[in-house]
Amino acid sequence: MTAILDVQNVSKTFVTPLDLAEKLANLMGATNREIRVQATSDVSLTIDKGEVLGLVGESGCGKSTLGRTVAGIHQASQGEIVWKGKKLSAMNAREKRAYVLAVQMIFQDPFSSLNPRRRIAQAVGEAPVAHGLISRKEQDDYAVEMLTRVGLDPSLRDRYPHQFSGGQRQRVGIARALAVNPEFLVCDESIAALDVSVQAQIINLFIDLREELDLTYMFISHDLSVVRHISDRVAIMYLGRVVELAPTRELFANPLHPYSAALLSEAPDLRSGKRSFHPISGEVPSPLNPPSGCHFHPRCPHSTDLCRTERPVLRQVAPGRQTACHLHAT
Amino acid sequence: MTNPVLSIDNLQTHFFTRAGVVKAVDNISLSVNAGEILGLVGESGSGKSITGFSILGLVDEPGRIVGGSIKLSGEELIGKPEAALRRIRGGRASMIFQDPMMTLNPVLRIETQMIEAIRAHEKVPRREAWQRARDGLAQVGIPSPEERLKCYPHELSGGMRQRVAIAIAFLNRPEFIVADEPTTALDVTIQSQILAEAQKLCRENRTAMIWITHDLSVVAGLADTIAVMYAGRIVENGPAEAVLRSPRHPYTSGLIKSVPGEHLVGQRLFQIPGMTPSLLKLGEACAFKERCAYQDDACSAAPPISMEGGRACRCFHPLRADTAAQSGGAAKESAP
Numbered sequence: 001m002t003a004i005l006d007v008q009n010v011s012k013t014f015v016t017p018l019d020l021a022e023k024l025a026n027l028m029g030a031t032n033r034e035i036r037v038q039a040t041s042d043v044s045l046t047i048d049k050g051e052v053l054g055l056v057g058e059s060g061c062g063k064s065t066l067g068r069t070v071a072g073i074h075q076a077s078q079g080e081i082v083w084k085g086k087k088l089s090a091m092n093a094r095e096k097r098a099y100v101l102a103v104q105m106i107f108q109d110p111f112s113s114l115n116p117r118r119r120i121a122q123a124v125g126e127a128p129v130a131h132g133l134i135s136r137k138e139q140d141d142y143a144v145e146m147l148t149r150v151g152l153d154p155s156l157r158d159r160y161p162h163q164f165s166g167g168q169r170q171r172v173g174i175a176r177a178l179a180v181n182p183e184f185l186v187c188d189e190s191i192a193a194l195d196v197s198v199q200a201q202i203i204n205l206f207i208d209l210r211e212e213l214d215l216t217y218m219f220i221s222h223d224l225s226v227v228r229h230i231s232d233r234v235a236i237m238y239l240g241r242v243v244e245l246a247p248t249r250e251l252f253a254n255p256l257h258p259y260s261a262a263l264l265s266e267a268p269d270l271r272s273g274k275r276s277f278h279p280i281s282g283e284v285p286s287p288l289n290p291p292s293g294c295h296f297h298p299r300c301p302h303s304t305d306l307c308r309t310e311r312p313v314l315r316q317v318a319p320g321r322q323t324a325c326h327l328h329a330t
Numbered sequence: 331m332t333n334p335v336l337s338i339d340n341l342q343t344h345f346f347t348r349a350g351v352v353k354a355v356d357n358i359s360l361s362v363n364a365g366e367i368l369g370l371v372g373e374s375g376s377g378k379s380i381t382g383f384s385i386l387g388l389v390d391e392p393g394r395i396v397g398g399s400i401k402l403s404g405e406e407l408i409g410k411p412e413a414a415l416r417r418i419r420g421g422r423a424s425m426i427f428q429d430p431m432m433t434l435n436p437v438l439r440i441e442t443q444m445i446e447a448i449r450a451h452e453k454v455p456r457r458e459a460w461q462r463a464r465d466g467l468a469q470v471g472i473p474s475p476e477e478r479l480k481c482y483p484h485e486l487s488g489g490m491r492q493r494v495a496i497a498i499a500f501l502n503r504p505e506f507i508v509a510d511e512p513t514t515a516l517d518v519t520i521q522s523q524i525l526a527e528a529q530k531l532c533r534e535n536r537t538a539m540i541w542i543t544h545d546l547s548v549v550a551g552l553a554d555t556i557a558v559m560y561a562g563r564i565v566e567n568g569p570a571e572a573v574l575r576s577p578r579h580p581y582t583s584g585l586i587k588s589v590p591g592e593h594l595v596g597q598r599l600f601q602i603p604g605m606t607p608s609l610l611k612l613g614e615a616c617a618f619k620e621r622c623a624y625q626d627d628a629c630s631a632a633p634p635i636s637m638e639g640g641r642a643c644r645c646f647h648p649l650r651a652d653t654a655a656q657s658g659g660a661a662k663e664s665a666p
Contacts, residue, residue, distance in 0.1 A: 058517035165605060166374075195373040195544060195606075200588035200599040207598055222518060225547070229590035229599070248595070266522035268547035270589050273571055275551045277526035280519055281471075283489055 003046040003082075004216050005070065005103075005184060010079035012040045012065050037287050039065040041240040042079070044314065047184075052210070052217040054231030054248065056224060056263070058284050062240040063220050067186045070218060071105040101131060104182035108189035110173035114161040120147070121157035124176045131180060146175040149212075150205060167198035174205065178213070186218045191226065203230060224267040228252055233320075236260045239287055239295040242314055245322040256323040259296045294326065302327055333404065334361035335538035336385070336506050341398035343377075343384045352609045354380040354393065356562040362506070362538040362555075367529070369549030369570060370542045371585075372559035375606055378542045381559070382508040385540075386425055387415045403505055421451040424499040428511040430491035433498060434483040440467075440494055441479035444501065451502050466497040470527045489520035493527065500531050507532075510542045525552055546589060550574055558582045561607055561617035568641030578643040578650075580622045616645070 014037045022032040040062040047053045057063045068074045070081060072088075081088045083099050091099060107113045114123055125143035128134045134142050144154040150171040161169055170190065177185060187206070191199045203226065209215055221227050227234055227248075234251050236244045236259065244257040255261040262280040282299040285291055294312050297303040306326050314324040343355035354377045362368045372378040383389050385400055387407065400407045402423060407415070419425075427433055435443055444463035445456060454462075460479075467475035470493040483491055492512055499507050509528065513521040529552060532539050543549055549556055549570065557567040558579065566579040577583040587600040604621040614632040619625045624647040633644050 058519065167605075196546065196585055197373065197588050197602040200590075200601040203590070204598045204601055207596070224518070225590045229595055263518055266518050268521075268525075268545065268551055270547040270550045270574060270586065270591065272547075272551045277522050277529065277551065279522040279526050281523075283487055283520060284517070 002049060004049040004084060005047045006080075006082035007043055007045050007066075007070065008080045008082060010040060010043045010066070010069060010076045010081065011038065012062075012069055012074055013038050013077045035288065038240050038290070039287065040069070040237075043237075043240075043242050044079075045235055045242060045245060047216060047218065050210075050214060050216055051233065052219055052231045054227035054234040055218060055220045055237065056222065056227050056234060057237035058222065060239070060284055060287055061237040062287075063237050064188055066237070067105065067188050067218060067220050071103050071186045072100050073105070097131070101180045102182055103184045103186065104177035104180065105186045105188060106170075106173055106177050106190045108192055110169040111161060113173060114169065114176075116161055119158050119160060120164075120172050120175075123161075123172065124179050127176070128179050133180060142179070143175075146179050147172075149178065149209075150175045151201075165198075166194055167201060170194060170198075170202055171205065174202075174209075178209070182215070184216045184218070186220070188220045189222070192221065192223065199226070206230060224264065225269070236263065239284065239290050241295060241324060242322075243296065243324050245314065247320050250321060256317060256321065256328055257296075257325045258300045258302055258327070260323075262299075294324075334363050335403055336540075337361040337399075337401045338381075338385070339399045339401075341381070341384060341400060342396045343380050343389055343393055344396050345393040347392055350610045353562050353612060354609060355384060356612075357398070358559070358562075358564045360540075360557055360564070360567070362540060364505070364538055365532060365536040366554045367532055367539045367541055367552055369553030369556045370540055370559065371544065371546055371549060371556060373544055373606060375561075375609065376559040377562040377609075378559050379510055382425065382510050382540065382542050385506075385508055386419055386423060387412075388425075417451070420447055420504075421502045422504055423506045423508075424502075424504045426492075426495055426499045426507065426509040426512045428514055430488070430495040430512075431483065433495040434491060436483050438482070439479070440481055440483070440486075444479070444494075444498060447498055447501050462501065463497075466501050467494065469500070469531065470494075470497045471523065472497070489516055489523065492516060492520075492524055496524070496527060496531075500535065500537070503535055504537060506538045506540075508540050508542065511544070513548065514543070514545070521548075528552070546574070546585060558585070561612060562609060563617065563644060564642075565618065565644045566642065568639075568643075572639075572641060576649075578638075578641065578648040579618075579645050580624055580647070580649065581618045583649055584621075 016035040018032055018034050026032055043066055055063045065074060069076050121140060121143040124146050125139040128142060129136050129139050143157055147154050147157060152168060152171050191202045194202060219227060219230055231248050234246060234248050235242050238259050244260045255264050266279055280299050291298050293309050294307040297307040312324045312326045314322050316322050317328045338358060338360045340357050340359055341355055342357055345352040345354055358381060370378045384395055389395060395408055441460060441463060445459040448454060448459040448462055464475045464479060467478055472478050472490065472493055513524050516524065541549060541553060553570045556570045556573045557564050560581050566573060566582045573582065574586060577586055584602040588602060590599060602621055607617055615630045616633045619629045628646045633646050635642050635644050636648055
């Protein structure tokens with residue numbers, strides 16, 4: 001298998017520049033600094049064609065930023081995205097357009113990503129017409145085809161987004177992404193807002209589409225049981241860094257990084273029975289001011305002096321398994 | 331058997347809208363004993379939150395409790411004057427909301443709000459109330475509570491705010507607490523911390539609790555008993571482990587099977603066909619009828635409640651332990 005997408009040392013920093021008053025104050029001797037948040041830091045991973053990569057982490061860990069960077073919505077501050085062997089920065093306009101169409105994103109809340117004033121057939125059919133994939137005359141038939149593909153009744157095509165239930169709206173969001181024949185879907189918490197029974201329906205749709213259309217997914221979620229079900233490999237992120245990357249089965253059988261272990265043991269499980277909870281203490285620190293060394297060391301039961309001072313790099317510790325932890329350095 | 335702290339009998343809360351009467355809560359009965367946690371599970375629109383609001387008398391127009399009884403330690407709550415309800419709320423019974431900012435006032439310091447909550451119910455000196463507030467924060471695992479008391483809500487993280495809301499709910503050692511999805515908006519590790527605190531406080535204070543959630547796996551680790559709601563009615567009720575291991579109502583069984591587990595990784599999940607019905611159009615018939623594999627002519631009448639071994643199930647065709655274990659036995663499989 002060949003890598004369809006290669007993320008090479010991608011960092012994304014968001015900067016809030018100083019305003020005029022702060023600049024003036026600095027001239028007078030104040031020390032205002034611009035606010036910098038490093039949302040993702042030196043992230044490297046590859047995704048093979050047809051693979052599902054799960055991206056897991058708590059809020060603020062940078063998983064959505066990474067997804068958006070991959071989908072071309074954010075530009076990486078450092079590092080490179082390589083699509084089918086070609087660097088994004090080296091692409092000409094035509095190649096870039098092809099890339100943007102090939103990588104589509106499905107958002108958490110289709111209510112905020114669908115225009116409330118447009119009928120869904122328009123929402124689904126607009127992009128392929130704009131990009132010259134189909135002619136305007138074909139637009140209606142094409143939208144019907146897309147809606148059918150995601151399991152929506154085509155007779156609903158003249159309705160507005162608010163007339164649908166949450167699950168149906170998510171299907172519209174998927175239909176719109178599929179309309180431009182993508183090869184790669186970034187699903188950002190796409191099922192988090194849905195009820196349990198509807199969640200199962202959308203997960204099944206993703207599984208079916210993957211087989212029918214030979215899609216590759218980056219599946220971003222905080223829900224471990226869903227990620228476990230759908231992903232081939234899982235990357236776990238903490239405060240902007242990937243701390244562990246492993247095949248799903250091996251990760252769940254034997255997590256290597258202490259943070260992965262904590263996440264897995266705390267995930268609620270239907271089959272657990274009544275139990276006592278043994279949570280790891282502390283909270284995710286602010287990304288504005290992350291801890292030194294290993295970001296996880298203030299909460300880690302195994303932390304040493306080395307963890308406080310030196311950042312562990314993500315390295316291969318077993319075939320297919322990578323982790324960023326000093327415990328596994330040898 | 332001890333007397334339950336909270337017992338609800340045939341509660342009916344209806345909303346009188348222009349489109350018709352919405353029976354959000356339709357004839358439900360529940361009871362919770364001291365120190366016990368009842369998990370009230372259902373999907374959006376099943377009436378689980380309205381049940382919680384009804385208990386504390388928080389249902390607003392156009393909603394009204396039209397029938398039934400809610401007893402807190404034997405004392406009837408329905409029909410009590412507002413002034414009496416105010417003394418109970420925050421004192422003998424309290425509520426934790428999904429969004430802690432529904433509990434907290436954004437323009438007051440935490441200490442002001444906590445001291446006020448204590449002194450509204452008890453005549454104690456400020457100093458003593460402050461100490462109790464501090465101890466309350468320490469109890470829910472907030473580090474350096476003295477400093478946190480001086481903070482405004484926006485200075486705290488989401489998990490911290492929810493801890494403060496929980497501390498406030500427990501301040502006056504209530505007999506009973508309703509927790510309405512308090513961990514839904516939180517991260518996994520923080521959720522686990524909150525669940526641990528809630529479990530510990532209930533055990534120590536012998537508080538009875540109803541934990542409302544849409545997430546079966548949360549109550550699996552937390553609750554003693556589980557009640558499953560569907561379209562305003564409780565369809566199944568019983569000890570948590572028994573309900574999860576061998577569900578008797580086809581809806582419960584379908585819900586459990588649609589949660590991804592360690593088996594069948596990568597394959598299609600079981601899915602319940604169809605959608606939740608509109609509450610406006612419900613008649614006497616079983617509300618789950620259209621989506622159920624076992625439905626027949628009998629299901630057009632009101633389903634009877636069968637009791638067996640401390641478990642209740644509202645169904646004409648309750649599943650036996652052996653049929654429920656069969657794969658795909660609960661409801662028809664459908665293609666999307």
